Amino acid sequence: MIVPRIIMVAAPRSGGGKTTITLALLxxxxxxxxxxxxxxxxxxxxxxxxHAAITHRPPLNVDSWCMPVSLLSGIMNAAATDVDVVVVESAMGLFDGLMAPEGARGAPADIAALFGVPVLLVLDVSGQGQSVGPIAQGFARxxxxxxxxxxxxxxxxxxxxxxxxxxxxxMAGLPVCGALMRQKGEVLPERHLGLVQAREHGNLAGWLSDLADKAERELNLDxxxxxxxxxxxxxxxxxxxxAACIPPPGQRIxxxxxxxxxFLYGHLSLFWRQAGAELVPFSPLADQAPDASCDACWLSGGYPELYAGQIAQAEHFKKGLKDFALTHPVHGECGGYMVLGKALEDAQGQMHTMAGLLxxxxxxxxxxxxxxxxxxxxxxxxxLGRAGTRLRGHEFHYATVTDKGSDAPLADLVAGDGASLGACGGQRGLVSGSFFHVLARSSNQNILNSSAF
Incomplete structure (x- = not known):
């Protein structure tokens, strides 16, 4: 059996070129x-x-604060199945994370240490020369x-x-495995939550081919x-x-x-499918409603604020969602939560009618x-579970709630540093949602039984 090899692409900070070099290597x-x-x-x-656009495999994340070791290991095993090499892209700076607990701070370094992943350090050398030596030495030591x-x-x-x-x-004792020259040319466009999505990139295949050319010229791949x-x-x-996974919310979702x-996390869909669930996609932008034969509906996050007018006019979607919610659970995360509400105000200040389920x-x-x-x-x-269940995840959004409505809150929220953030989201009947993105369950929980595992 071929044992896959693994390497982490990391940097001292965000914006140093990790994504570009990861994609170039892949x-x-x-x-x-x-x-x-x-x-x-x-x-x-x-x-x-x-990543998935190149690998044609599920997009996967690991996080040492949100996920216990069992889930981290399961995801890493999935990433390494039937491959020759795994490239781990670091978030932020290599050692950036919460102050505690050690080894579970959410830092990329936690993952490198836990799984023995060697680090390829990307140094943005613009504006400096020999000073990169001490930086490299400091990170290495x-x-x-x-x-x-x-x-x-x-x-x-x-x-x-x-x-x-x-x-x-x-001089700092580290090998240099390549030097990417600064050049003009196409870069990946960005918007308020990061890069424009891969599915929206007009010439992704050509751009990735150019990156492979650049890697072959300027990196020592061997x-x-x-x-x-x-x-x-x-x-x-x-x-x-x-115990760590979020169980599939139904047999057909x-x-x-x-x-x-x-914005549906790849490890959720992967383990839901492995548990025997079937994911049935539908497009609200194409005015499609959830399949009535499904057991549950999951409205993922994304960019509904960019398509608020189109969603407001998707009458078949909104009516089908309302009919579905009469007898089946519906959950919305972040953007999905926004669409479950009564209305969404876009960046220009125009109000658009949403589903009104919350x-x-x-x-x-x-x-x-x-x-x-x-x-x-x-x-x-x-x-998501029984009352009292604790879930770990994150928030990342610019939208604000201007009218809370009268629905019961979904959950009490605490920040990673322990600060109380109060109640979040809403729940009415079989409908629930919040800006909170769930990644995993905390351990030792009073959880809903799932026959899937």
Whole structure:
């Protein structure tokens, strides 16, 4: 049996080029005939969708604060199944996370240490020369459990600039595995939650092919593969994995899936399918309603604020959703929660009528960033679990609630640092939702029994 190799692409900070280099490596390795897999550390939907466009595998995330070791191991095993090399893309800076607890801070370094993943450190050298040497040395020596094995220089201005930076990194005792020259050209466009989605990129295949060309010219792919370490399949207790997973909310699950509703975590859909559930996609933007034969409906997050007018006019979708909710549970996360409400105000201040299954009104005209880890304690039995169940996940949105309505709240929310954030979301009958994105269940919970696991 071929044991896959694994490597993490990390950097000292966000915006250093991790996503570009991860995609370049995946595309170049695949061009060599290698079977590639990918994982993103931390909560993120958008980067893993770009990974999936290359690997043709489910987009996967791991997070040491949200997920217990059993779930982390299950996801890593899934990422490494039937592949030759797994590339892990780090979020933020390599050691960035909560202050505690050690090893479960949500830092990429936690994942590198837990699974023995060697790190390829990406250094943005724009505006500096030999100073990159001390930076590289500091990252390499900071932790005895994190192995920084090589460096890629990014945004290099000239051959002289490369020589200066390369010599400094080599003096720090680390090999330089390539230098990406700064160049004009197409970059991945961004919007308020990050990169524009992979499904919306007009020339993704061509852009990825150009990235593979650049990787072959400017990266030492052989050296990077040598740095990668074998990843031995982790032993996972099935009961512990089941306790950590969000159980499938039904045997057949209607899942909103289009440009406005695309933020469903890949490990959820993967384990739901492995548990025997069937996911039945439908498109609200195409005025499609959830299949009436399904047992539950899941409205994913995404960008409904960009399509509010189109959703408001999707009468078949809204009526079908209302009819479905009379007898079956419906849950909305973030963007899905916005659509379940009475109305949505777009960035231009125009109000659009939504499904009205919950009574709140949300606004994108009154923008405020809500970002961070969250633990939610359910206040009543619902599609996510029994009252008292604790769930871990995150919030990341700019929309605000301008009218809370009169629905019962869904959960009490606590930030990753323990600060109380009060009640969140809403619940009415079989309908529930909030801005909270769930990744996993906390351990030792009074959970709904699921025959799926």
């Amino acid at each position: 595309a170049a390795f695949q061009r060599r005939g290698l079977r590639v897999g990918a994982v993103k550390t931390g909560p993120d939907y958008i980067d893993p969708a770009f 900071w932790s005895e459990t994190v192995q920084v094995r090589g460096v890629v220089l990014n945004r290099v201005a000239s051959q002289r600039h490369e020589r200066l930076a390369r010599s400094a990194v080599e 050296a990077i593969l040598q740095i990668a370490s074998p990843l031995v399949e982790a032993k996972v207790n099935s009961a512990s994995l089941a 209607a899942v909103a899936d289009d440009a406005a509703f695309s 009574g709140h009104v949300t606004s994108f005209a009154h923008r405020k960033l809500h970002l961070g880890y969250r633990e939610a304690t359910l206040l009543a039995d619902n599609i």
